[in-house]
Amino acid sequence: MKVNGEQSSEYRKNSVRGFLKETFNIIDDTDVNATIDDIKAGIPIKGQTAWVLIFSILIASAGLNTSSTAVVIGAMLISPLMGPIMGMGLSLGINDVFLLRKAVKNFAIMVALSLITSFLYFSIPVFQHETPELIARTGPDVRDVIIAFAGGLALIIAFSRRSKAITTISGVAIATALMPPLCTAGFGLATGKWHFFRGAMFLFSINTIFIATATFTIVRFLKFPFEHYLDSKRKKVISNVIYVSAFVILVPSVFFFYKLYKQTDFNQTISHFIQDQKENKGVLIFDIDKDYSKKEISFAIIGNKIDDKDLNGLKILLSQKGYDNVKINIVKNYQESEGNKKLNEDEKILLTSQKIANNQYPIAAVFEDISKEIHALDTNIVEVSYGRILKSNFNMIDTIPTFYIQWREESVDVEEKNDKIQNWLRVKTENQKLRVEAVK
Known part of the structure; x- marks a missing residue:
């Protein structure tokens, strides 16, 4: 009975092992030569590929400019950004310095064409307003790294299959990490907002490093053959160049991941505290x-x-x-602030607000200061107006102080933002009758 029990246990282990191998094994379905040929074919940015890149960047810029996720995704479907970056990862994985040189050259062409296209688009004055989609690409966090690395893994694994049915779809994951930052960098160049340019290029660089790292990782895991060189001395020099290049890419990627993880954790800790103060403490x-x-x-x-x-x-x-x-x-x-003898500018505005609430003099006297504070609350506000509305229920007449706020067309959650500003103004002026209305 003991022997049978041991045999049964061994059978279960083999069954589980067989199931896991069948589910997660990617080696048996790998076509090494075809994968290398496909990646090499996708590296050059010239001819039709160059034009497709230009048009995809143009579409993505328009999508970011209108905060349209659907348009950005459409641009990603046709984007050829993945070629040179996968080429860099492959060249490091198979010790091919000539392929690395070619990939780096085309990568530079890709970046230049993308920046020029987005720069020209955002140079048109009517397209120069900031949108939430653009602002979101001004700096990386740890989730951007995960998206880039996972996208790179998905694409190189899809490329390694004998069947290429999902290669194009997997390429969208690459474009997700690359296109929006490049378009945002072009926006920064066109508008002179250098913090946009610096942040977006940093995000793009981080994503590039992790996509190349993902390609390198799978290439070595699948044991792609190294490039052979007849000259042994030349082979040694090339190997050293490749190892140094891989070190320069891989070591910073670990450092950046840790740094971005800590930055994201720091920001989220603060955000949770602020949210708690708003919701539970008023x-x-x-x-x-x-x-x-x-x-x-x-x-x-x-x-x-x-x-x-x-x-x-x-x-x-x-x-x-x-x-x-x-x-x-x-x-x-x-x-x-009310009890302090020495008043700063904010405290003076407070006392003015209290006088407004007590009808000692009208809001018009400090309208400029209040309008500036309202704009500081949300930069998507285009214009602020103020008026006093007379309201009658046929028994009595009441005067309602009303602020009219015009928002940018792409602004979202306008009603919620109006309510927040209305609550803020009511606290500031100590006038619960005050109203805030959105206008077109």
Whole structure:
């Protein structure tokens, strides 16, 4: 019985092992020579490929400019961005320095054409307003790295199959990581907003490194044959060049991943704290600036005060996560300002607001200051107007102070944003009758 039990246990192990091998094995269905030929064929950016690249970047720029995800995805479906980057990963994996040189050259052509195309598009004045889709590509976080690496793995595995049925679809994952940052960099160049250009190019560079790393990883896992050289000395020199190149790519990728993970964790910790203060403590928070490199947080608050206990709890939590000596800058809580003898500009505006609430003089007297503060709350606001509406129920007449806000056409959640500004203005002016309405 014991023998039979051991045989049964061994049978189950073999069955599980066989199931896992059948499910996840990619070696048996790999066509090495065809994969190398396909990747090499996709490296050159010339002729039809160059024009397809230009048009796909143009479409993607328009999609980002209108915050249309569908249009951006459409551009990704036809984008040939993957060729040179996969070529770099392949050349490192098979020790082919000539292929590496060719891939780097075409990669430079690809970047230049993309930047020029997006630059020309965003040079047209009517296309120069910032959109959420553009702003989202001004800096990387750890999720961008995961998208790039997973996209690179998916594409090289799809390329290695004997059947190429899903290669084009897998290429969309590559374009997801590359096209939006390049278009955003072109936007930064066209508008002179260098923080857009720097952030987007950094994001593009990070994604490029991880896509190439993914290709290199699978090429070595599948044991693609190394390139042979007749001259042994030349072979040694080329091997050294390849190893140095691989080191230069792989080591920074690990460093960047760790750094971006810590930055994302830092930002999310702050965001969760701010969200908790807004939802559970009734604190209105705006002008949020999180600087991971300087370990500094800045934001302004209106309405309820943030308790010292909550701030100390945030500092302790950040310290436990390895972010020591974080500096938290908070604009003076407006509710604490009234009793101070020396008033700063914000406090003067507060007292003016209180006078408004008590009808000591009209909002028109400080309309310029209030409108600037409203614009600081959301830069998607195009115009602010103010008027007093007379309302009658046929028994009495009431006067309703009303702000009219015009939003950019691509703005989302306008009703929710209007409500937030209305709540802020009611707290600021201590007038619960005040209303905020959106206008076209």
